[in-house]
Amino acid sequence: MAKRGNSIIKGIEINDIIAVLNKAYADEWLAYYQYFIEAKVIKGIMKDAAIAELQQHATDELRHANMVADRILQLGGTPLLHPKEWFTHTNCGYEEPKNFDVVSILEDSIKGEQCAISIYSNLAEMTRDKDIVTYDIVSEILADEVEHEEDLQALHDDISDFVTDLKKNLN
Numbered sequence: 765m766a767k768r769g770n771s772i773i774k775g776i777e778i779n780d781i782i783a784v785l786n787k788a789y790a791d792e793w794l795a796y797y798q799y800f801i802e803a804k805v806i807k808g809i810m811k812d813a814a815i816a817e818l819q820q821h822a823t824d825e826l827r828h829a830n831m832v833a834d835r836i837l838q839l840g841g842t843p844l845l846h847p848k849e850w851f852t853h854t855n856c857g858y859e860e861p862k863n864f865d866v867v868s869i870l871e872d873s874i875k876g877e878q879c880a881i882s883i884y885s886n887l888a889e890m891t892r893d894k895d896i897v898t899y900d901i902v903s904e905i906l907a908d909e910v911e912h913e914e915d916l917q918a919l920h921d922d923i924s925d926f927v928t929d930l931k932k933n934l935n
């Protein structure tokens with residue numbers, strides 16, 4: 765545990781920061797697996813573009829899990845040790861892919877990113893001016909999640925437009 769590093773935290777309980785970071789940690793692992801499996805099962809038109817995006821996001825979510833775990837340890841906490849705890853601690857849950865169509869998969873993922881944006885935005889509010897190091901980490905992750913939502917929404921809209929045009933031309 766970083767003694768001097770943690771002594772600069774003011775106006776917030778370190779245990780409360782550890783608790784919310786562990787919830788975010790659970791979210792990141794579930795998001796990682798959701799992207800991992802979506803990239804495997806996805807079907808349909810323009811799926812290759814979607815697979816590239818989903819795989820890139822899986823890599824990012826795993827990197828986020830790393831960043832959050834390292835911060836929990838610096839604070840003197842322990843990252844969740846058992847995967848079953850991911851489900852008892854998650855904020856955003858897990859969206860099991862039920863329909864493997866590209867558009868449905870992208871919609872499931874967009875929901876997850878919107879939840880992640882709300883969570884990290886709350887964490888940034890909570891730590892601002894109190895725990896600068898955690899604030900920096902959650903702000904950096906927040907920027908990634910905003911980019912994720914935008915990437916998925918842009919792809920979703922391109923594919924929807926393409927399908928609409930295709931249907932028009934076939935008539």
Ligand code: FE
Pocket residue numbers: 792795824825828880905909
């Ligand atoms: Fe993430």
Ligand code: FE
Pocket residue numbers: 795821824825877880908909912
């Ligand atoms: Fe994300």
Ligand code: MG
Pocket residue numbers: 817820821911912915
């Ligand atoms: Mg992306």
